[in-house]
Amino acid sequence: MKKRSFRRARPVAEFRKEKAKKERAGNEGGPPQEGPALTTDFTANINYLKERIGVSNDVVFREFVFPLPEPVQAVLIFVDGLITKDTINEYILLSLTTFEAKEADWAKDRRNLAEKVKDHVLAINEVSLESNLTLMITAILSGETALLLEGEDRALICNTRGWEHRGIEEPSTEAAVRGPRVGFNEILRSNTAQVRRWIRDPDLRVKTMKIGLRSQTDVALVYLETVANPELVAAVEERLKKIEIDGVVESAYLQEYIEDRPYSLFPTLQTTERVDRVVGAVLEGKVAVLVDNTPFALIMPITFWQLYYSAEDYYHRWPLTFLIRVIRFIAFFFSLYLPAIFIALAVHNPELIPFNLAIKIAGTREGTPFPIFLETLFMELAIEILREASVRLPGPFGQTIGIVGGFILGDTAVRAGLISPIMTIIVALTAISSFTAPSFGVAITMRILRFPLMLVAEIGGLYGLSLATIFLLINMTGLRSFGVPFLSPVVPLNLSDLKDSFFVAPRWAMIKRPLVNEPLDLRREASKANHWWEALLMPPKHRKRRRGKGE
Amino acid sequence: MKTGGRSLSARQVTLMILGYGIGGGILTLPSLAAGIFGASGWLAVLVIGLLYVGVAWIAGRLAEKFPEETIIEYSPRLLGKVIGLLFNLAFIALLYLVIPVNIRILQELVNISLLPGAPTWFVSGTYLLALAYGASREVDQIAQVNELLIEIAIFVGLFVVVASFQHFDPIHLLPVFSKDQINLDQMEQLLGLTFAFGSLPVVNMVVPYIRNPRQTTKATMKASFFIALIYTFFTAVSLGVFGYKEAIDLSWIGLELAKSVNSRAVILQRLDLVLIVSWISALYTTGLISSFLVGLALGQLVRVRKKAYIIWALVPVTYYLSASLKNYFIWTRWSIYVALLSLVIAFFFYPLLYFLSLRKEKRHE
Numbered sequence: 001m002k003k004r005s006f007r008r009a010r011p012v013a014e015f016r017k018e019k020a021k022k023e024r025a026g027n028e029g030g031p032p033q034e035g036p037a038l039t040t041d042f043t044a045n046i047n048y049l050k051e052r053i054g055v056s057n058d059v060v061f062r063e064f065v066f067p068l069p070e071p072v073q074a075v076l077i078f079v080d081g082l083i084t085k086d087t088i089n090e091y092i093l094l095s096l097t098t099f100e101a102k103e104a105d106w107a108k109d110r111r112n113l114a115e116k117v118k119d120h121v122l123a124i125n126e127v128s129l130e131s132n133l134t135l136m137i138t139a140i141l142s143g144e145t146a147l148l149l150e151g152e153d154r155a156l157i158c159n160t161r162g163w164e165h166r167g168i169e170e171p172s173t174e175a176a177v178r179g180p181r182v183g184f185n186e187i188l189r190s191n192t193a194q195v196r197r198w199i200r201d202p203d204l205r206v207k208t209m210k211i212g213l214r215s216q217t218d219v220a221l222v223y224l225e226t227v228a229n230p231e232l233v234a235a236v237e238e239r240l241k242k243i244e245i246d247g248v249v250e251s252a253y254l255q256e257y258i259e260d261r262p263y264s265l266f267p268t269l270q271t272t273e274r275v276d277r278v279v280g281a282v283l284e285g286k287v288a289v290l291v292d293n294t295p296f297a298l299i300m301p302i303t304f305w306q307l308y309y310s311a312e313d314y315y316h317r318w319p320l321t322f323l324i325r326v327i328r329f330i331a332f333f334f335s336l337y338l339p340a341i342f343i344a345l346a347v348h349n350p351e352l353i354p355f356n357l358a359i360k361i362a363g364t365r366e367g368t369p370f371p372i373f374l375e376t377l378f379m380e381l382a383i384e385i386l387r388e389a390s391v392r393l394p395g396p397f398g399q400t401i402g403i404v405g406g407f408i409l410g411d412t413a414v415r416a417g418l419i420s421p422i423m424t425i426i427v428a429l430t431a432i433s434s435f436t437a438p439s440f441g442v443a444i445t446m447r448i449l450r451f452p453l454m455l456v457a458e459i460g461g462l463y464g465l466s467l468a469t470i471f472l473l474i475n476m477t478g479l480r481s482f483g484v485p486f487l488s489p490v491v492p493l494n495l496s497d498l499k500d501s502f503f504v505a506p507r508w509a510m511i512k513r514p515l516v517n518e519p520l521d522l523r524r525e526a527s528k529a530n531h532w533w534e535a536l537l538m539p540p541k542h543r544k545r546r547r548g549k550g551e
Numbered sequence: 552m553k554t555g556g557r558s559l560s561a562r563q564v565t566l567m568i569l570g571y572g573i574g575g576g577i578l579t580l581p582s583l584a585a586g587i588f589g590a591s592g593w594l595a596v597l598v599i600g601l602l603y604v605g606v607a608w609i610a611g612r613l614a615e616k617f618p619e620e621t622i623i624e625y626s627p628r629l630l631g632k633v634i635g636l637l638f639n640l641a642f643i644a645l646l647y648l649v650i651p652v653n654i655r656i657l658q659e660l661v662n663i664s665l666l667p668g669a670p671t672w673f674v675s676g677t678y679l680l681a682l683a684y685g686a687s688r689e690v691d692q693i694a695q696v697n698e699l700l701i702e703i704a705i706f707v708g709l710f711v712v713v714a715s716f717q718h719f720d721p722i723h724l725l726p727v728f729s730k731d732q733i734n735l736d737q738m739e740q741l742l743g744l745t746f747a748f749g750s751l752p753v754v755n756m757v758v759p760y761i762r763n764p765r766q767t768t769k770a771t772m773k774a775s776f777f778i779a780l781i782y783t784f785f786t787a788v789s790l791g792v793f794g795y796k797e798a799i800d801l802s803w804i805g806l807e808l809a810k811s812v813n814s815r816a817v818i819l820q821r822l823d824l825v826l827i828v829s830w831i832s833a834l835y836t837t838g839l840i841s842s843f844l845v846g847l848a849l850g851q852l853v854r855v856r857k858k859a860y861i862i863w864a865l866v867p868v869t870y871y872l873s874a875s876l877k878n879y880f881i882w883t884r885w886s887i888y889v890a891l892l893s894l895v896i897a898f899f900f901y902p903l904l905y906f907l908s909l910r911k912e913k914r915h916e
Contacts, residue, residue, distance in 0.1 A: 348666060349665065352821055460666065463669075463831070466828055470681055470696070470700070470835055474685050474696055477692045477695040478688060478689075478692050487695065491696075491699045492560060
């Protein structure tokens with residue numbers, strides 16, 4: 001396998017790490033990595049814990065007596081609201097308080113009591129022993145229940161996690177006509193379980209780590225061990241481990257830390273709340289990062305073109321997908337360039353516009369008070385304001401704002417002679433085109449880039465636009481997503497990966513996983529063909545059989 | 552995917568040679584060919600192109616012999632320190648002087664069509680900044696930009712050529728090598744004609760970045776062959792459409808060819824501006840690769856690791872040179888010396904260096 005070079009996550013990462021370490025050294029507020037250990041002094045342990053977390057009213061200390069021949073003081077510590085009360089009541093408290101010591105020989109000897117309770121009393125599937133107080137506190141704050149026994153320097157950590165959460169629903173940001181109607185929710189375990197349901201492969205790995213000095217957020221790396229490039233997995237893991245912030249509220253927090261070029265306007269990781277999308281990516285040899293408390297997963301590495309693929313693309317027959325993608329890329333061009341090209345042609349090169357059209361445009365613009373550039377700028381700004389307003393308002397109001405703004409405001413402005421009708425067409429077409437981008441991140445980038453391009457068109461016309469495009473291209477060719485060139489497979493050309501680009505080969509011809517991911521297991525389908533263009537001439541076997549039977 | 556290091560594929564090297572070779576010259580080449588060889592100018596272009604394919608083999612083999620070094624590094628070892636230094640200076644001058652010529656052509660194309668009356672400082676200045684910005688990037692980034700832009704330019708150029716077939720008359724291409732039409736005494740134009748093919752220095756500078764150096768010769772020959780083919784095709788169609796007499800008088804014959812294909816206006820009234828817009832990318836690739844190579848070569852010569860410093864330091868000098876002459880055609884007359892230099896390097900120094908490298912190899916054996 002070729003050696004792969006991954007760029008460092010952030011040039012300032014080292015600096016931040018050093019700074020965070022220094023700050024932590026002088027700051028006792030954040031939880032240190034190494035903390036005090038439990039002692040055999042039961043009261044001292046409880047006092048320490050009460051001092052650290054007992055001030056909050058939601059932390060419960062339930063003291064009781066464990067009825068051994070020589071009764072033992074015990075305490076259960078948990079956070080109300082993060083646990084399932086039934087589990088604690090029925091499988092911990094009931095088991096411990098109604099325990100009949102006479103029937104158990106082991107109860108006569110108090111040595112290694114914690115371990116014996118774990119093995120003989122608790123009817124909980126996940127129990128571990130912990131002697132570090134800091135880790136114990138983290139476990140309690142994560143929804144687990146700690147059981148402390150008198151005279152023991154180890155606590156029992158029982159998994160009793162359970163809290164109110166949203167059910168599995170259809171993703172609201174990535175609607176699809178065809179495909180599964182399930183999206184991620186805010187519960188990490190539920191999300192990893194969903195991926196597991198899709199891929200029942202023992203090689204599917206879910207590596208969990210905690211990120212956030214204060215939030216201690218669970219973050220899971222999901223990948224196929226025998227498919228994903230180990231260097232890619234290691235790079236993702238390394239970048240995640242380098243993050244030292246106080247809290248991770250959403251996966252976007254991590255995204256900004258692990259991107260190759262944090263200053264770029266273009267997103268170089270994909271965000272999705274669709275389970276099928278993550279599953280598809282993992283099967284292609286990519287790595288997904290799922291974060292607790294958010295339905296948005298991160299997928300890496302990606303290319304620019306993939307930001308314009310929808311999960312649904314893979315559920316339609318290939319000719320339709322091909323057509324949809326062509327339309328989507330035309331829409332991408334419109335969303336970025338249409339107002340700028342209109343300005344360039346109208347201001348600098350009106351001779352390029354066909355004569356009849358030019359006359360019409362000139363006619364409709366008669367009497368409008370603003371120059372073309374300002375008119376376009378005002379209209380684009382108005383559209384952006386409308387869009388923002390409709391997003392902020394609740395559903396039905398948002399739609400109303402869209403209709404009122406789009407139709408009534410636009411129509412009134414034209415009737416009042418403030419703007420020309422052609423301008424409303426241009427701006428509306430641009431806005432509609434920008435909605436076709438399946439990735440919200442790239443749609444925003446296009447919206448931002450549209451404004452400088454309009455300015456460039458006003459100053460330099462088509463020449464200025466050509467130079468601006470070259471600047472944009474230079475910038476985009478410099479982008480990497482975990483070492484993968486952003487414009488791949490178009491530049492550098494990768495014929496094998498073109499099967500899933502503008503052009504879409506039939507599913508049965510996609511015999512290899514994308515090469516840009518440098519997967520360990522290249523083949524995704526048993527076929528005699530070596531390349532997809534060869535596979536195109538070898539339709540699936542069962543079809544031949546059917547034809548042979550005279551169907 | 553590696554950045555820097557050996558990151559270029561053979562295809563990218565082929566396209567870099569194409570990107571460097573195919574620039575503004577193609578818009579004027581048919582006129583030059585017609586001026587010297589008359590109706591058989593296209594055949595002369597083919598012959599010269601094939602001669603360069605032969606030189607490409609030598610340049611490629613020479614590069615393969617030193618896969619870890621650029622020509623700037625190994626030429627002093629083969630030619631001796633003094634001659635090596637002089638050769639290097641001439642080689643860098645050849646690479647560098649392409650840039651002001653390139654800027655001048657762009658300035659004129661933009662003034663003719665896109666922005667009539669736009670001041671030189673604006674057009675040349677912005678273009679020069681774009682060149683410096685691009686050239687100070689990594690080699691793989693430059694290869695990628697070139698890969699995309701040159702393909703677009705060639706595609707649009709070929710579209711124009713194919714579309715202009717409606718006015719093509721094969722009679723215009725005959726007679727072949729008629730004595731009455733050939734004016735070999737026009738040395739200046741003949742040199743200008745050969746200059747269009749001088750894109751071989753690219754390979755001897757980028758070989759340390761090629762992923763598989765053994766493919767260098769093949770990539771170089773393929774690029775030279777494509778250049779010969781594209782120039783021949785373009786010249787043949789231009790002469791076939793206009794006839795050699797008319798072609799001689801048309802300064803920007805490529806643009807006239809684009810104007811000739813204007814059909815009924817549907818989306819745009821004129822198609823020639825589309826050609827110009829796409830041709831800006833062809834010009835840009837030439838300027839970009841030249842600037843990058845100059846930065847690289849000068850950096851190696853004066854031992855400055857950051858080529859970006861050199862590239863940005865040369866910006867005012869390049870601007871002055873590009874703006875100092877009145878128009879591109881004056882440049883053409885002036886640049887005869889540059890063309891001569893290109894010929895000497897291609898047909899004398901490349902074979903000499905290759906011969907010396909073979910001799911050195913034998914000695915080691």
